Amino acid sequence: MFRRLPEPAVAPVSITIDGMPVEAREGDSVAAALLAAGHARCRSSSVSDAPRGPYCMMGVCFDCLVEIDGAANRQACMVRVAPGMRVATQDGRRELRA
């Protein structure tokens, strides 16, 4: 769905998506890392369980909500990847935990 331009080499950042190791790049948002790894869908909606994925990439639509390091409903497009980050796609309605 997306490929990276070859130049220049940007430092890799190792994260996991649903438990699978994924190599993101420094400066990636979590949403960019999801799309680069082929995840167009990152959650199902809270009302009808319909598939959703990143849409606006700038914090407007709230459709890229995922679980990051155990915290649900984070905007994947607004959080940068960090080494060892655990990202999980989420299904249906989630509790907003602190």
Added chain:
Amino acid sequence: MSKTAALNPSCQLVVIGAGPAGLAAATTAAKLGVDTVLLDEQPAPGGQIYRAITETPVTKRSILGMDYWHGAELVTAFRSSGARHVPGTTVWSVTREGEIGFSVGGAARLIEAERIILATGAQERPFPIPGWTLPGVMTAGAAQILLKASGMVAEGRVVLAGTGPLLWLLAAQYLRAGGRIVTVLDTTPPANRRAALPYLPNFLGSDYLGAGIALLREVKARVPVIGDVRSLRLLGENRVREVVYQSGTAPERRIGADLVLLHQGVVPNLNLANAIGCRQEWHEDQLCFVPVIDAWGTSSIERVAIAGDGAGIAGARIAAERGRLAALEAAHRLGRIDAYRRDAEAVAPRRAITRFDKGRRFIDLMYRPRAEHRVPQGDTLACRCEEITAQQIVEAVKLGSTGPNQMKSLLRCGMGPCQGRLCGLTITELIASARGVSPADVGYFRLRPPIKPITLAELASLPKSEAAVQAVVRG
């Protein structure tokens, strides 16, 4: 965190947003000796138009183009201005009294400002058509952010659909980066040409005319473009697979797609201004609400100015100039410069605004998106978060729900996590169309803080005053 720990609880000027308007405003004010803090949601300056300007992996300058790289000058000037930059900051409340609530690094903070400049920029207009919530459907702006920030280009069967300069810019940037586009479905109504024609002479003097024509030629030479596209629908189960459309009066056609990038213009991001209570009015050419401001950007609330595309769509160059004007006025009101100096320093920005504003009316009228792509019908979702369909809105209007705020309490539209950011205009236009009145008569959602979701733990992390603690402690 260390940056906010060092932040004073009050300052003279807070600028919100680090795009062209915010950067230029903060730079101008700080250089005039105003104690200035710039709060921005992104981790690096630039806003969306100059997104990742200091760190983009796209180093071949011709790919993003000179209009993008112009942003580097604004950042360089800002960094030597003395203004304090607090990136990664979500502002969730601004009061008329100048108290600003924001979160950074998971902790909430308050800061008081004598004056506030909102430079919250633009967002893409909603494109509510059947299938627009499917994974693999994104905005052209989203694709551009992926290119600027992560050096990512779409591959597979990529279809662009919509209208407006950004659609063509993204197409050209993709082609320069070695990307492929199956087709561009141009939804611009042919009748727009007639409406825009009287304003063509003014556009002939514009800096943008030559660049715009070159861009169209660059794309049309390499990608099939289908004009007068209507009845756009996107099909798929777990993700988008097909685009269905009509061109003019020709029979319906289908094309396979792995990624569909939609765009039909940008509109001011007004959430914060709206929540503060700044007056706004309907702009019929641009089909959106714009705040009511004076020649310095000052809103109906005296302490608050609005600069950049958040004050009405005018483009990045004018955004920076309007930021400078708002900063001059702030410096004047704060006693740093007298009115004579303010007016003298405003001459160059005003001249630049006149220059870059040439042809705006032509562009507005030329790329006005068609009604059927703004006002959805039937089962098409108007509110993505709460999954409210166009039909539900129309039926609620028939039951007597005549405004967006009544609609909220009846249907919950605009009450999901995005807080109406994406559906606001659609709901207003749907109600207006169902009632047969202008969106000006319908109005917009009345927004209230917190204007971005925050957790209770973040709120609880706010520093408490002795009086506040005493007020709730028993015994």
